[in-house]
Amino acid sequence: MMRPVRAYYPILPVLIGYGILFGIGQMVPGKWQLISQLAFFCALGQAFNLFMGMTGYVDFGYVAFLGVGTYGMAVSIYYLFDKGLGLTMIVIGMILAAVFSTLLSLAVGAVALRLRGAYFAIATIGVNEGFRFLIEGARIWNGSDGMIFSRHMKTAFGRETAMALSMKWADVIVFGVAFLAAVMTLLYMRNKVGYALTALREDEDAAKVMGINVTRYKLIAFITSAILAGLLGASAWALKLTYVYPTDVFAIHYTVEAIIIVLLGGAGTLLGPIVGGLIYGVSKYYLAIVLPGFQLMIFAPIIIMIIVLFPEGTVGILKKRVFGTPLEKFII
Amino acid sequence: MIFEQLSGNLLQGLVLGSVYGMATMGLSLIFGVLQVVNVGHGAFIMVGAFTSLMMFQAAGVPPVLAIPVAFAIGMALGMLFYFGALKPLVSPSGSGIKSLDMRAVGMGAGILVALLVVMRFLSAAFKLHFAITLFVAIIFLYGFLLYIYGGRRQDKAPELATLLVTFSIGVILEESVKQLFTSEARGFNWAIGKLDLGVTVLPYTKLIASFGSLTIAVLLYLWFRKTRAGMAMRSVVEDDVGARVCGVNVDWQYALSFSLGIGLTVTSGVLLTMFIPVGINPYMGGPYTLKSFVIAVLGGLASPYGAFFGGLVFGLVENGSYTLFAQFQGLEPFAMTRFFSFVMLLVILLLRPTGLLKVK
Amino acid sequence: MKKRGLILLVVPFLAIAFFVAPAHAVDSIVIGHPAALSGSYAKAGEQAVGGVQAAVDWVNSVYGGVNVGGKKVPLVYKYYDCESKKESVTSLLERLITTDKVTVTFAPYSSGLTLAGAPVAEKYGIVYMDHGGASDKIFTQGFEYVVQTIGPGSSYHVGTLEMVKKIAPDVKRVALAYEDSEFARSVMDGAEAKARELGFEVVFKRTYPMKVEDLTPLLSDLKASDPEIVIGGGHFQDGQLFNKQMADLDINVKLLSLIAAATLPAFGEALGDLAEGVMGPSHWEYGVTFSEEGAKAAGMTWIGPSQDEYVALFKKAVGKDMLPDYHAAEASAQVLALVLAVEKSDSVDSDVLRKTLGDLTFMSFYGGWDIDDTGKQIGHSMVNVQWQKGERKIIWPEDAQTAKPVFPKPDFE
Incomplete structure (x- = not known):
């Protein structure tokens, strides 16, 4: 189905947003880690929103996809570092991350996507925790000993390249994943998938009666979202931090962070996760500096306040305000 | 040998399971009435544990006597958080904004x-x-x-908002308790003897906790079945529009059942300290939240007494499967029992989402 | 109207303006620490921050500042809270290095978070001192600026086993039951190797998951293997649970030693009589007898407060009536190592400091301090403490004893 080009205008503010962020990181010395952390939050929100925002299904175990993605990259580097593959290893790692997260999302999809609402949320928590205990209990990939592969990277690429990979290129990939997630979101929104999912979000039974193959579209969005999460884990956690422990990557608070980001920005909007990620990241960073040790106590009531008083999120409110102005076509 | 160990484990599992079951009843009640999954569940258990600890340390009050206090604290906290945070999101009449x-x-x-x-x-x-x-x-x-x-009711993805709000409530509780009592793991020692059964040993405190859980479960059952107030609450679970037509104040029932659920949860924290009186710290609730989810699903998620039954099954399965997994080389049996319980969660959700029992 | 709505968006960006902080004066030594003050490691993080603060106070008020470049300059401590989250470690560490221009950085608690920060420290070429990451693997990764103060995990239970070998050579059956975490596993592997080397028979070896709520099945299994010695543990909560449920199940052994939990004051408070006779290996304990005289006799440099002075300083620093445990002492010893290294090399340059730290050997109230070429701590030996009549006594090694070991340990009543 062809759509006029102007339907894709909203990608412009996304591009500008990430561009400015990237620019600040490159121009201002000594801020790159902060910028990459912000990009991580934006990407996390963006990828999570792709499925959650469109369908209204809350995947509480979403972090499992990041976890298996991290393992994908880790396995590649840990076991292949002395095979002389060079940078191909990174590519293999990314592919493994995508494959692992696809497989997991298919498995989860087969079970959990039949469920709705709270049942879905609980089932996905079960998947995340169960998977972690499987890795620990059956001692898969070293079990709880995890994998530390800084040395492997240095052996394979040399010290300088390894450093550049983890301190710079990993973050660049995070930006890439964030942008890719935004593009995919917009594509789906302007496509059959998006229409079907919108119908489903409003009333799943009615959508079914209308003859929409609900399961298929749900699965498409779910897998896309999972792959993006896998790539994010592979870059932001494995390649950047060069270690992986199961308790560390299957930690449910990352899902909570994703939900907070999406809600701050506005669920189901394209710009929301970027705005939400920036607000969340910057305020968290600042609170950690200003009030070390108290920031969670301050942050939690603010979250409640925002959810109760601004359920549409920042972009949701903005959307209403620009309605009927020339800006309208840029903001969704 | 294996048989002895298995029967010992199963016995322990049954006793522990009854406390777990009790600890999940509040979660199920809240879900049944409000359709809200309380992600901050564990934090309320922690509050109960601290209540018990503080009363024992300050005045030597045995945990059994801390139950009414904990229940009252729980009811009060429930009311506070319902009107403060949840009502605008879930109340059927909270939309004129x-x-x-x-x-x-x-x-x-x-x-x-x-x-x-x-x-x-x-x-x-x-x-x-x-x-x-x-x-x-x-x-x-x-x-x-x-x-x-005022707040506004959210029609799109209500889970999203309620999950996050209850999670934040949990964080507020944890952080406040941390500021008050530091994050040190504490405990107390209330020993009143043990019962040696040959295959295993059970301290009387555990038996009292188990018996207390059963009593509370029965009382709740009777309250639901025999009293007007209980029936009104049950009517909201069945059909809230119908209940409203029949003159039930649905709004008030929401508030009441949320605070009753929290009251039960905080009480279960006290019972847990009879079981395990050590390691009490602000962040102790997390694992109980996850366990309670599994148990609630076993019992059908929306049914409090189903949850009690689910707790028993869960205790049996978790402790029993340890012996099973311990037979395999190269596995860590303890982690595998956890894996197994989450697999069980998924299987039940898939095959019998109404729970093992079909009580409504 | 529209503009006002945008306030919400603009305000966080205004905060960015504050990132460009005023430049620091060159005449001070600044320690930067992305501490773990909330989240999973909050307890250890709070101790560490108190420990660093106490040592910094001592250096500034008693020692009179750090002697560098011909004058005494004060030591400054700057910490942020990383919430025990890995992403925050990297960004806060970078801020400390680039914006706050710190002289050295301290790692947050735990091996994982230490590893998360290491690439940043390496990138900026700044010394990164590790007081809470016990994993041996950190030092096989080829990091050039990571320096350890805490001893490696594999050595935790070595002294315990040596003690049994010496005082009760006929005791043979050892059970190992540790938490399933990277740290506890490295302790377990070290203990197993040592046990086999000393001729013990390992009759039970299992782990339990982190944040466990009930250990009954594991302990029933352990009971069936009929051990004489039980060593294990992991963190604080599970150690208390371990002891309590051993008592519940009437598992009486000759020796019970638990890492981390059993060495802390809270352990005895929580368990009361049940803790009687329980042991634990510790990096430092109130009561260890390292003194200036002892250091002189051994021909080592001595620096730092005496033990009692230290405890007083620590209580003042945290503002609570709280005893320092080994997490605090490690962090403090690290500050003292830094002071000595700066004075010895008369420089604040990272490469010079790292090299000086590599050659440095000294003693403080914490004990010895010496690192090998990779940065791993080798100069610090551990002590074993035992709960005797509600107090922690040091029972091993013999030259540090404050009481004789009670062996076999009394049965649970």
Whole structure:
């Protein structure tokens, strides 16, 4: 189905947003880690929103996809570092991350996507925790000993390249994943998938009666979202931090962070996760500096306040305000 | 040998399971009535454990006598959080909302940011006082805005909002308790003898906890079946529109069942300290939240007594499967029991989402 | 109206303006620490921050500042809270290095978070001192600026086993039951190797998951293997649970030693009589007898407060009536190592400091301090404490004893 080009205008503010962020990181010395952390939050929100925002299904175990993605990259580097593959290893790692997260999302999809609402949320928590205990209990990939592969990277690429990979290129990939997630979101929104999912979000039974193959579209969005999460884990956690422990990557608070980001920005909007990620990241960073040790106590009531008083999120409110102005076509 | 171990484990599992079951009843009740999954569940269990600990340490009150106090604290907390945070999101009548005045909101946000900027230049010693002041200021600002504008019910993805709100409530509780009592793991020692059964040993405290759980479960059952108030609440679970037509104040039933659920959860914290009186710390609730989810699903998620039954099954399966997994080389049996319980969760959700029992 | 709505968006960006902080004066030594003050490691993080603060106070008020470049300059401590989250470690560490221009950085608690920060420290070429990451693997990764103060995990239970070998050579049956975490596993592997080397028979070896709520099945299994010695543990909560449920199940052994939990004051408070006779290996304990005289006799440099002075300083630093445990002492010893290294090399340059730290050997109230070429701590030996009549006594090694070991340990009543 062809759509006029102007339907894709909203990608412009996304591009500008990430561009400015990237620019600040490159121009201002000594801020790159902060910028990459912000990009991580934006990407996390963006990828999570792709499925959650469109369908209204809350995947509480979403972090499992990041976890298996991290393992994908880790396995590649840990076991292949002395095979002389060079940078191909990174590519293999990314592919493994995508494959692992696809497989997991298919498995989860087969079970959990039949469920709705709270049942879905609980089932996905079960998947995340169960998977972690499987890795620990059956001692898969070293079990709880995890994998530390800084040395492997240095052996394979040399010290300088390894450093550049983890301190710079990993973050660049995070930006890439964030942008890719935004593009995919917009594509789906302007496509059959998006229409079907919108119908489903409003009333799943009615959508079914209308003859929409609900399961298929749900699965498409779910897998896309999972792959993006896998790539994010592979870059932001494995390649950047060069270690992986199961308790560390299957930690449910990352899902909570994703939900907070999406809600701050506005669920189901394209710009929301970027705005939400920036607000969340910057305020968290600042609170950690200003009030070390108290920031969670301050942050939690603010979250409640925002959810109760601004359920549409920042972009949701903005959307209403620009309605009927020339800006309208840029903001969704 | 294996048989002996298995029967010992199963016995322990049954006793432990009854306490787990009790600890899940509140979660199921809240889900049944409000359709809200309380992600902050574990934090309320922690509050109960601290109640028990504090009363024992301050006045030597045995945990059994702390039950009514804990229940009252739980009811009060439940009311507070229901009206403070959840009502605007779930209440069937909470949708007549004015739109927010952005000037007021902007000013509020501005004041908060200004406070933070000021705080940047304060010494560490002042920060504690400032943090508490800020916390109180935020709560007041929130209360004020809520009073003036009200919240609005969310029709799209209500889970999203309620999951996050209950999670944040949990965080507030944990962090407040941490500020009050530090994050040290504490405990007390209440020993009144043991019962040696040959295959295993059971301290009387565990048996009392188990018996207490059963009593509370039976009382709840009777309350639901025999009293008017209980029946009114049950009618809301069945059909809230119908209940409203019949003259039930659905709004009040929501508040009541939320606070009753929290009351039960906090009480279960006390029972848990009879079982395990050590390792009490602000962050102890997390694992119980996850366990309770599994148990609630076993019991059908929306049914409190189903949850009790689910707890028993869960205790049996978790302790029993240990012996099974211990037979395999190269596996860590303990982690595998956890894996197994989550697999069980998925299987039940898939095959029998109404739970193992079909009681409604 | 529209503009006002945008306030919400603009305000966080205004905060960015504050990132460009005023430049620091060159005449001070600044320690930067992305501490773990909330989240999973909050307890250890709070101790560490108190420990660093106490040592910094001592250096500034008693020692009179750090002697560098011909004058005494004060030591400054700057910490942020990383919430025990890995992403925050990297960004806060970078801020400390680039914006706050710190002289050295301290790692947050735990091996994982230490590893998360290491690439940043390496990138900026700044010394990164590790007081809470016990994993041996950190030092096989080829990091050039990571320096350890805490001893490696594999050595935790070595002294315990040596003690049994010496005082009760006929005791043979050892059970190992540790938490399933990277740290506890490295302790377990070290203990197993040592046990086999000393001729013990390992009759039970299992782990339990982190944040466990009930250990009954594991302990029933352990009971069936009929051990004489039980060593294990992991963190604080599970150690208390371990002891309590051993008592519940009437598992009486000759020796019970638990890492981390059993060495802390809270353990005895929580368990009361049940803790009687329980042991634990510790990096430092109130009561260890390292003194200036002892250091002189051994021909080592001595620095730092005496033990009692230290405890007083610590209580003042945290503002609570709280005893320092080994997490605090490690962090403090690290500060003292830094002071000595700066004075010895008369420089604040990272490469010079790292090299000086590599050659440095000294003693403080914490004990010895010496690192090998990779940065791993080798100069610090551990002590074993035992709960005797509600107090922690040091029972091993013999030259540090404050009481004789009670062996076999009394049965649970």
